Amino acid sequence: MRATIKDIAKRVGVSSSLVSLYLNNRPLAARIAESTKRKIDAAVKELNYAPSATARALRKGKSKTLGLVVADLCSDYSSFFAQTLLDECSRYGYQLLIGITHYDPEEEKRVLANLIARQTDGIFYALRLFPADFLKSLNLQNYPILQLSSAAPEFQSMELAREEALKQCAGKLYEYGCRKVVVAHESWANILEKELEAYGIKIVGGRYATTSDDFPYLNDTPPDAVASDSSIYARLLRARCRELGIPMPYLCYSYSLPSDFIDDPRVIAVTVSDYKTRLSGIVSRMIRMLENPKEPVAHLKEPVRLMSLDELREYRCAQLKDPYYEPFRIRIKYEGN
Template identity: 30%
Template sequence: MKVTIKDIARHVHVSKTLVSLYLNNHPLSAKISPKTKARIDDAVRDLGYRPSFAARALAKGRTGTIGMIIAAIRDPFSYYLVDLAMKEINERDSQLLLMVTNTSEEALVRCLERLLENQVDGVLSTVSLPVDTPQYKELKERHFPLVSINHEQPDFSCVYNDFAPAVEEFLAYIKTLGAETLHLYSYGNNTTAQLLRKSAREHGLKLARTLSLANEADLEDICKSVLKNRPQFLFFTNCRAARVLVNEIHRAGIDYQPEIFTVYTLPSDIIDDPRIAGAIQYNFKPLVTNGLELLDHQLKAPGKAEREEIVLSTRFLRRDQFGELETLGRYNYRTS
């Protein structure tokens, strides 16, 4: 038989209201004596009481659930963000409801609908939201607590990395190494790739024909091309791709010592390889911690909080500065 607050109150010989105030951490519970609190704690333990999720949500006016939208669960980038978010949200005594779009706009709309149906308190989105959908307009009109992570979003609070300073530092550095041509390998037309294309000419650098990494086959083709032509200066906007290339160089057993640069998107042993000559540091943990802080601001002033924007400055680090990289643990994921 399920144990209720009424059973706890009867066991301790106090009112049901008093037990509810204490278990829900109501401000008025501060007036309850330590002795009575201890007796309630003992009763909870002895009777095996488990709070009703629905009842707690009703009492607090919140579900204690934060929604999170990501593009793909198998992507190490998304996986790591989710892992950080789960740890932070658990510390807040809340739970995470995860939605995956698989890079489909139609799926993204369904994700938003389901999060609203589940009455989540707020949403963290690592995916840029399309502004021309009914769901987006509804969220905007309701001033729904939503924070965009790693993307600028015009109508909602957001936190993202500014790569411009680090790109300038990187380009200036490789010029000191005598670089004339840079080979760029990018997953899509991301921000870092756009900045490199824009600034390379200003630094007197020729940008070789850039190749886009859309899938595993593209990465295999790029590795073959690099091993055949052996360019000296290479930049990968994804450190996983850089790691795959390093593995292929080792596997080929050739004497090839390129200067490889990347965006350090994940804690990885890629930086241990001497061919990695430098990296742009990606602020991972601050994306999540700042994102949740912005969400807290929205939840504390429902419908009234102003849109906020946090821009995280990035740095370019030479190999001799790698000790300054933020390493929060190392993840093993398939790289070839």
């Protein structure tokens, strides 16, 4: 078992409060006899005592831990995000506690409540926040939560500014003669719907698809193009088209990491956010929130660019030369991607 101040006091034959005074270098420790100090030092060494960083931090009103709420850690993006976020938090002296929801709304509530109970100093929230009544029950009005994929007005957020890139994407779809388009995710549908309508392009196959392994719109008359905020969805779509022996529709999708690359001539355009810059910005924003708790709530947006397949190929090569993305370079080298 881990040694405590009480164990040291018992070994030396003094009170726990006196040992605490000495080990925490309190002003009154100057009155402690030198012989007693030496005995305490010896007991600390013999018992291999180490002070609790958590206890010290809590006495100062800080736990030096941050929380992350995510759906899973199975994809390349989510696992690399957790790893790099942990590393970046460590640079600021913070540990990271990760709560996984498995796409279960009830589990998401439990994860959030658990991170609050563990007195994390702040939480990175990569999902959609719950309705106000649930949040109020946790008394989170002044809690440092940084939203990464939503913008509930009462909490800080750092979303991606997709609007301009998707407006350009709509123009590209029109240039390629696309008149029937499937928009595969709600985050894009909310923006693209109006932009496509301006070009006379119709959204088909439902407003957006909700699963990544079912493509019912391919069974009838396939659309001219598919727009998806997911490289995983896009890759599965290409595989399904090959199974059916039909040409893949033109494709627009989003890219962040080297594993997102799809080398296919049917790719019209790709929205790109700079992962490394975003990750660093997320953590520095959280630290600013913790250091300036009275700053007003702000909903910031980070830039997203639209690239052609050739531009994306060059961008990806630059990423793979950066040691930051070393895990992908090694894997791609041996997998031949």
